[in-house]
Amino acid sequence: MHRKRLKHQADILCHMFRGWQLLNDYRTLTELGSGTLEIDFLSGSCRHNGKPIPALSILQAVGAWWRNDLAANNIPLDDIQEARLDVGLDLTEQEGQRDHSITWAKSARIFISCSIRARSIIRTNEATYASEYADHLEWPRNWAA
16 A cells, blocks of 8 residues: 555644644634544544544644545545544643744734644554654634634
8 A cells, every 4th residue: 555655644634733724723722721632534523532522624624635635646545444633732821922933913912822742643454654743832812712
């Protein structure tokens, strides 16, 4: 099977979670708080700390890329037994913006600080492909209000 491509996909699933499209989920992530987020790309479901939650926007964005990439590389979806992303989230509030590489449209006094630890798994009947990625994000609390 397409071993290099599946390993690449495992890497990208982690990195795409951290991407700009996560901004559509800032409110939900803030409301959920710290814990473990589980995203299952085969079932299209999400869980937080083991409890089902409505599907996040990031599931749709990353899932669409993944399914398109499978098709573009002639990898049948039926060959995939598991495709998931587990993300440890550690959210806190902080005074002011600390990451000044981003300019927000409106200023805010309070920001949400979010440390992420993402681990992806893509499993076939032949092999398991995994990747890990850690990063730190922040967004204005008023974006999550």
